Amino acid sequence: MSSIDPTAISRPRSPDLISGYRLEKLVGTGGMGEVHKATQLSLGRTVAVKLLNQELAKDPSFIARFQKEAAALAALSHPHVVSIVDKGKTDATYYLVMEFVDGPSLRELIRQSQFDMMGALRRMLEICRAIEYAHGRGVIHRDLKPENILLDQQAGGIAKVSDFGLASFLDDASPSSRYALTSTHVSMGTLSYMAPEQRVDAKNADARADIFSLGVILYEWLTGEVPLGTFDPPSQRKPGLDARLDGIVTKCLKPDPEDRYPSVAALIADLELLVPGSLPSMLPVKQTRVQRFKAGVRKVVRTTMQATAVVMVLAASFVLATAFYLSGERRAASAPGATLMAYLGEPRIQPVPGREESNPERRRLTLGEGLAEQSLVVAGRPVTLEDKTLVFPWQDDEQSVGRVRVDVTRRDGDSLSLTAQLLTEAPPLTFERRLRDMFSLYQPSPPPTASMLLLGSTGRYVALVHNGVGEPLRLEWALGERRGAMLGIESPKAGPVNVELAVDAEGRLEAFLGTGKDRRALFEPLVLGAGWVEQFGDAPFPGFGCIEGACRVSGITYVLKQSPPGGTTAPVPPTPTPSPPKVAAAVPAKAVVPKKAPPPPPKKQPVKPAPKNGKRR
Incomplete structure (x- = not known):
């Protein structure tokens, strides 16, 4: 607690x-x-x-x-x-x-400087046995994290799992079915500890989602860090750890549930090999007659479905082979960011209007308006500019991918911000497209996708991907050896989405959805470090991409800032100020005299008329 x-x-x-x-x-x-x-x-x-x-x-x-x-x-x-x-x-x-429970939480224990690997593994076995027991009773926790693990000091520091407020029940016939609160496509839990499928659809996540959370807890306990994207094995992050832990953690954290441990019991079996003298796993819970009957029915249904699946696989193999033969080519599926960064043909230069505002500390580029001409480097699909909006129009041909890079000439700065509005539209369902999709069953057409990009040197990029309204936004990055992806919250149900990619001077890369009071973070920050520009290979260019369908990008603004150097701003202003007076006194002295000469004549003129007027009188 x-x-x-x-x-x-x-x-x-x-x-x-x-x-x-x-x-x-x-x-x-x-x-x-x-x-x-x-x-x-x-x-x-x-x-x-x-x-x-x-x-x-x-x-x-x-x-x-x-x-x-x-x-x-x-x-x-x-x-x-x-x-x-x-x-x-x-x-x-x-x-x-x-x-x-009179004792600290696991979060407080992880924060302590001292680390006992055997003690951590023994307590991890206790947590796993509790979750194995809960799964045997039909309960999935769905919110496992260090804050919900308590250590009972009066009982010798044993671990106790708490906070089942987001739990779900495997048995729909149980009395708890009236508490089915989670709707389809709703994410519930704590983002850092949630399995990928739970972030998208918590209702349909099964017991393997808890196995993913156990893997995150074990990784953080061993290394002190939460695994994000492509992570290093625990033994590389903390020398001295048993290398066998790498395989256990990696298997728990597989993005696909099918690749993880099939049950917590299998995870316990591997952990027990690393803990000498550990108690054997608890015996399975004795089932009632009704539970045994249901298990028998499920076994019959599972066997029948497996046999049906074999027949369907054989039939599908014939259909796929026929489709492959008729299509004449096969496309390899890949992530949207990798698809956009592939070779799309020779690039073309396309001028468009823009505006540049700059001062010593900040440089701001707005695309689509202004008198300053900007250059776009276009690859793949053509791009047009319609009323300050970049448009990837749909063309019913083989080229379905397009990429644009804004050719910014000066990119000096240690922080940046790229904002835009993204909108995707599905392609029209023509007869030819239906026919092509029918013969492409082995490789369904991807959804229309718009993306905002930060483009470094060859092969290095960060992509914020929008797969259409109501779909989760996605962040992908490939920065040398650092590669990964994160799923975020769903996009609005209608209209364009306002998105932003920002990197501060400390190298924290963040993505945001919305503007003003509605602006909110999409993912956890991706920490690149103070030398983040080097990870791109060069200061990144702003860019945009489109896959399938039609894409529209508007409200494009790219801002570069340079933080003032510490301790050098004070002495710089005094140095230029004394030099101009010296130059003005040495060279334009004669030029200054005529400028001062006009003031004396007006003063003398009113004095001279007085005696003349007196003489006339």
């Missing part, structure tokens, strides 16, 4: 808020409510009371989620799972009474 921040402000609770319990002190807060240390008056024992936030207690969905956590805990009785004691409702909110 995470300790509360000493600066947090919480409203005091009445000690006798819940009948039969006395609240002692607030020990933790979370997204759904508070956790108090309390005393159960009937037995005089210490317990933990979790109170649902009073505002959330008015929302039926949060009430159901709170009840769901109680149902999940009630279904589990394991030494490494926090047990439930009671649940109920007050006049203002709902509460759960749970076992009180």
